[in-house]
Amino acid sequence: MKSPVRKMFDGIASRYDFLNHFLSCYQDVLWRRYCCKSLKKMMAADVAGAGETAEGGVNAVVAKIVPRNVRLLDLCGGTGDFANTFRKIFEGGCACKCSSGNASSQNGTARGFAVDPAVIGDFSYGMLAEVKPKKINAHAVQLDAMKMPFAERQFDVILNGFGMRNVPDARGALLESYRVLDAGGYLCVLEFFSPRNLFNKFFYKVLAPLFIPVMGAFFSGKRDAYEYLVNSIIRFLPVDEFCKMAEECGFEVKKVKMFDGGISFGVFLHKPVSAA
Numbered sequence: 001m002k003s004p005v006r007k008m009f010d011g012i013a014s015r016y017d018f019l020n021h022f023l024s025c026y027q028d029v030l031w032r033r034y035c036c037k038s039l040k041k042m043m044a045a046d047v048a049g050a051g052e053t054a055e056g057g058v059n060a061v062v063a064k065i066v067p068r069n070v071r072l073l074d075l076c077g078g079t080g081d082f083a084n085t086f087r088k089i090f091e092g093g094c095a096c097k098c099s100s101g102n103a104s105s106q107n108g109t110a111r112g113f114a115v116d117p118a119v120i121g122d123f124s125y126g127m128l129a130e131v132k133p134k135k136i137n138a139h140a141v142q143l144d145a146m147k148m149p150f151a152e153r154q155f156d157v158i159l160n161g162f163g164m165r166n167v168p169d170a171r172g173a174l175l176e177s178y179r180v181l182d183a184g185g186y187l188c189v190l191e192f193f194s195p196r197n198l199f200n201k202f203f204y205k206v207l208a209p210l211f212i213p214v215m216g217a218f219f220s221g222k223r224d225a226y227e228y229l230v231n232s233i234i235r236f237l238p239v240d241e242f243c244k245m246a247e248e249c250g251f252e253v254k255k256v257k258m259f260d261g262g263i264s265f266g267v268f269l270h271k272p273v274s275a276a
């Protein structure tokens with residue numbers, strides 16, 4: 001049987017991108033970009049760390065887990081915006097702030113990374129149908145984030161943009177992401193977490209319920225979906241509890257970035273190299 005959440009996303013798919021950008025005043029675009037740039041810096045630093053060992057040889061373990069061709073899974077990827085941003089940023093030039101163009105500079109690499117055709121995984125056919133017109137170099141795969149049709153260690157990077165709080169069992173999705181991620185790989189979760197501070201409580205409990213469902217209803221005709229959006233944020237975990245859960249699942253928390261006073265967060269999780 002089709003889950004109500006899946007049905008809901010099928011119903012709003014054609015207006016999803018527009019409303020996402022409109023309701024967040026285009027901040028969602030900047031948040032995705034920031035996450036991809038940060039991931040690129042982290043992976044560039046890993047590549048730099050995979051250089052010469054004390055004996056003069058290449059650190060083979062690290063070199064193996066930081067491939068030049070990045071295998072990307074955009075989980076709960078919907079219409080594919082996160083995967084699209086990732087490709088543009090990873091295939092572009094220098095990831096660091098330096099202007100030296102030195103390929104082995106401390107912070108990054110002057111060259112971009114090559115990215116294999118991405119996998120955009122989502123359980124809504126409606127959302128995945130929106131990927132094709134964007135002509136992203138990717139395969140759209142219908143799947144459940146808690147039980148993925150992949151063998152272990154198939155990916156170097158998993159993105160999860162605003163998907164975690166929609167999954168009935170976030171711990172299950174974390175464990176499953178850990179399973180399909182290669183050792184040394186990254187999971188980046190961009191999400192609206194349950195509000196903790198006064199500003200966010202006011203925003204999500206007072207302001208958002210007033211304008212988000214009204215705007216959602218006006219532009220998509222689906223008021224319920226946008227009521228669900230606000231409620232799902234309030235019901236979800238606060239970011240610190242989510243990080244604790246990720247650590248219990250085996251991840252190292254590399255970085256937590258707060259956006260716009262806590263409206264959203266980017267959580268960067270790393271599967272330890274020793275998990276090989």
Ligand SMILES: C[S@@+](CC[C@H](N)C(=O)[O-])C[C@H]1O[C@@H](n2cnc3c(N)ncnc32)[C@H](O)[C@@H]1O
Binds near residue numbers: 005
């Ligand atoms: C808010 S949208 C996010 C889409 C996209 N990642 C983005 O950055 O805009 C959440 C997506 O999660 C998907 N989703 C929810 N539960 C899922 C599950 N159990 N397995 C796979 N996808 C799921 C929905 O179909 C929807 O496309």
